[in-house]
Amino acid sequence: MIILYTSPGCASCRKAKQWLKDNDMKFIEKNIFTTLLKEDEIKYLLQRSENGTEDLISTRSKAFQELNRSLDDFSIKELVELIQKNPSILKRPIMISEKSFVVGYDDDEITTLVPPQLRVVAAKACNPSCANYPICGKVRENSENAAN
Numbered sequence: 697m698i699i700l701y702t703s704p705g706c707a708s709c710r711k712a713k714q715w716l717k718d719n720d721m722k723f724i725e726k727n728i729f730t731t732l733l734k735e736d737e738i739k740y741l742l743q744r745s746e747n748g749t750e751d752l753i754s755t756r757s758k759a760f761q762e763l764n765r766s767l768d769d770f771s772i773k774e775l776v777e778l779i780q781k782n783p784s785i786l787k788r789p790i791m792i793s794e795k796s797f798v799v800g801y802d803d804d805e806i807t808t809l810v811p812p813q814l815r816v817v818a819a820k821a822c823n824p825s826c827a828n829y830p831i832c833g834k835v836r837e838n839s840e841n842a843a844n
Contacts, residue, residue: 697752698723698809701790709732709789715806715820716791719743725792728783738776741790753785760785 698716700723716723716822721796745751751768753775754760759782770778779786791798796808 698793699792700725701728701786701788701792702726703728703784703788706788711801712789712791712806715801716809719810721809728786728788733780733783735776738779739772741792742775743774744792745799746797752787752790754787755781757785810829 698721700712700716701711702713702725704727715721715724727754728796741752742748749770755765755767763778767775767815787799789799789801791806791809793809798805
């Protein structure tokens with residue numbers, strides 16, 4: 697199951713949600729402004745992010761800028777409290793599954809949410825007998841040839 701952290705008015709959040717729906721991916725949506733993020737949940741997000749706070753906190757957000765502090769100035773406890781009081785400092789969307797963690801919307805990166813076994817099936821299904829092969833199959837061939 698995927699947990700999708702969103703906020704109202706976020707275009708990237710809408711894209712991510714639509715992508716998940718279009719790809720029949722089951723998810724739970726959590727609006728960061730109407731759902732209180734628990735301390736353990738925030739700590740889990742921080743642990744899962746590759747670069748910790750840098751991946752999750754928007755230091756360019758107005759709420760963070762007004763603090764006049766660096767991310768390094770915060771203890772984990774202070775950071776958790778800050779996120780709970782000011783969820784707008786989180787980058788969005790945040791998508792997390794058992795094996796994947798994606799922050800922001802990126803057409804390529806979001807595909808990591810698709811289980812590996814399904815990616816293999818999809819790759820094998822694209823062959824010359826497919827009606828869309830002249831379009832997508834040729835694109836794949838060209839990109840594979842360019843990589844070699």
